[in-house]
Amino acid sequence: MGEQQRPVADLTTDYDIMDPGFIRDPFPAFDEIRESACPIAHTERWGGSWMPTRYEDIVAIAQEHETFTSRGILVMPPVPGAAEGAYGAVAAPPITSDPPDHHWHRRLILPVFSPQSVARFEQGTRDLCNSLIDEFIAKGTADAAGDYAQHIPVRVIATMLGVPLEMEEDFTSWVRGVLEQGMTDPELRQASRMNIIRFFVEQLEDRKQNPRENDLITDLLNAKVEGAAVDDIYVLGVCNLMLVAGVDTTWSAIGSTLWHMAQHPEHRRMLRERPELWPQAVEELLRVYAPVTMARIVDHDVEHQGCPMKAGDRVLMSFPSANRDPRQFERPDEVDFEREHNRHVAFGAGIHRCAGSNLARLELRVALQTWLERIPEFELVDPSSVTWAGGQVRGPRRCMVRFPTVATPA
Amino acid sequence: MGSLRTVRVTVDSGSCHGHQMCAIAAPEVFGSDELGYATVLLNGDVPADLENKVRRAEANCPERAIRIVD
Numbered sequence: 001m002g003e004q005q006r007p008v009a010d011l012t013t014d015y016d017i018m019d020p021g022f023i024r025d026p027f028p029a030f031d032e033i034r035e036s037a038c039p040i041a042h043t044e045r046w047g048g049s050w051m052p053t054r055y056e057d058i059v060a061i062a063q064e065h066e067t068f069t070s071r072g073i074l075v076m077p078p079v080p081g082a083a084e085g086a087y088g089a090v091a092a093p094p095i096t097s098d099p100p101d102h103h104w105h106r107r108l109i110l111p112v113f114s115p116q117s118v119a120r121f122e123q124g125t126r127d128l129c130n131s132l133i134d135e136f137i138a139k140g141t142a143d144a145a146g147d148y149a150q151h152i153p154v155r156v157i158a159t160m161l162g163v164p165l166e167m168e169e170d171f172t173s174w175v176r177g178v179l180e181q182g183m184t185d186p187e188l189r190q191a192s193r194m195n196i197i198r199f200f201v202e203q204l205e206d207r208k209q210n211p212r213e214n215d216l217i218t219d220l221l222n223a224k225v226e227g228a229a230v231d232d233i234y235v236l237g238v239c240n241l242m243l244v245a246g247v248d249t250t251w252s253a254i255g256s257t258l259w260h261m262a263q264h265p266e267h268r269r270m271l272r273e274r275p276e277l278w279p280q281a282v283e284e285l286l287r288v289y290a291p292v293t294m295a296r297i298v299d300h301d302v303e304h305q306g307c308p309m310k311a312g313d314r315v316l317m318s319f320p321s322a323n324r325d326p327r328q329f330e331r332p333d334e335v336d337f338e339r340e341h342n343r344h345v346a347f348g349a350g351i352h353r354c355a356g357s358n359l360a361r362l363e364l365r366v367a368l369q370t371w372l373e374r375i376p377e378f379e380l381v382d383p384s385s386v387t388w389a390g391g392q393v394r395g396p397r398r399c400m401v402r403f404p405t406v407a408t409p410a
Numbered sequence: 411m412g413s414l415r416t417v418r419v420t421v422d423s424g425s426c427h428g429h430q431m432c433a434i435a436a437p438e439v440f441g442s443d444e445l446g447y448a449t450v451l452l453n454g455d456v457p458a459d460l461e462n463k464v465r466r467a468e469a470n471c472p473e474r475a476i477r478i479v480d
Contacts, residue, residue, distance in 0.1 A: 059472065063473075106445075107445065110428070110445040110446050111444050111445060111446075113446065114442060114443075114444060114445060114446040115430060115433070115442055115446060116442070116444075279434045280434065280435070283431065283434060283470070340466055340469055341469040341470070342431075342469070342470050343431070343469070343470055343471060343472045343474075344472065345472050347429065349427065349472050349473060350427060350473075351427060353427040353428060353429060357428075357429065357430070358430060358446060
């Protein structure tokens with residue numbers, strides 16, 4: 001496509017979400033657009049899109065779900081032909097659903113992710129985190145992203161779905177194929193999507209032959225809406241969502257916050273000395289390191305804040321930018337665990353608020369707590385060697401840290 | 411001074427989308443239903459010693475769904 005090579009002329013008319021500098025650190029670009037005369041930027045790159053950068057605009061668009069629909073949620077245009085074929089209609093309900101179906105799509109899945117429901121995964125997550133740390137604690141060095149963060153959400157989600165943990169590497173590679181490498185490689189994106197769907201088609205067949213007790217896929221297959229069974233395409237869509245939305249995202253949040261903690265001994269100390277701050281510390285870290293940008297598709301021609309948006313246009317919901325808007329947050333770039341006002345939108349807003357948010361925050365808290373208990377002091381080996389993924393989901397992919405190897409009680 | 415004063419708090423169920431920010435800020439006052447949407451405990455009457463936490467909950471709701479009546 002060659003779009004990467006052409007330098008960005010003006011961020012408000014020509015931003016490039018795949019620019020390596022933007023992926024590494026998008027916040028200077030967000031700041032420049034947000035403070036310009038044109039805080040809803042536009043670009044022709046990558047199929048064209050709008051990008052609001054102010055908190056107020058992003059929340060308003062998220063809440064106007066009839067004008068700004070979720071029939072497309074990826075920041076890149078759809079792969080041609082992807083909606084065709086036997087499984088072309090498999091989406092990612094409820095996040096891709098619009099009312100009225102959205103209502104029952106969400107009602108079926110929300111109880112699985114309520115705070116009360118996800119609490120049962122806390123001990124298993126803690127055990128998992130400890131077993132990962134056991135692998136590298138004696139070495140005095142580790143890749144906080146690749147040796148630790150990357151392995152946590154995928155195994156929690158596999159456990160929830162009742163699918164084999166040995167599939168971890170495949171799941172990770174398929175999800176990255178959809179959300180990372182596949183962003184600029186439509187063939188890989190489509191192949192990864194089909195790998196996910198084919199895997200879950202087999203899982204559905206297995207549950208139909210051998211229904212299980214306390215099993216999410218069995219329960220979804222048995223679910224009734226107004227007396228009628230739900231169809232396989234819906235169940236496949238939910239499984240697709242849980243994998244695609246539940247892995248890269250939380251892993252990125254864990255990685256970013258460890259990257260932060262490696263550079264902020266005062267924050268590590270604060271959490272050690274005042275553990276009651278943990279819940280709000282997690283929210284503050286989610287605000288500053290919100291990993292996810294979702295898209296919306298404009299339903300009908302509309303002028304929004306002076307921008308002539310056309311039916312079918314893509315709008316990038318930069319929740320990371322909203323969370324750094326100084327109109328909403330004092331000292332927005334500063335991590336402050338005692339922040340009183342924090343209406344952050346790391347999980348979005350409106351009817352498409354992330355359904356898995358309670359599980360994500362549990363995983364983030366437990367992953368950080370376990371790391372800090374076992375490895376209270378650590379630092380980046382070389383800040384310039386940290387690599388990042390970005391565009392749709394932002395987080396470190398390689399983040400080497402070092403720490404003292406004094407024996408710590410397990 | 412003012413120790414008997416209470417405020418009342420409500421959640422607009424039409425605006426709440428289940429962020430849980432209120433329950434994180436003031437778990438003594440806000441809970442969640444089986445879908446994860448906010449509920450108000452304590453019959454909505456907030457003891458004076460929890461007022462600050464409730465104001466924090468209000469200031470953390472992304473949907474501005476919490477109402478405090480003095």
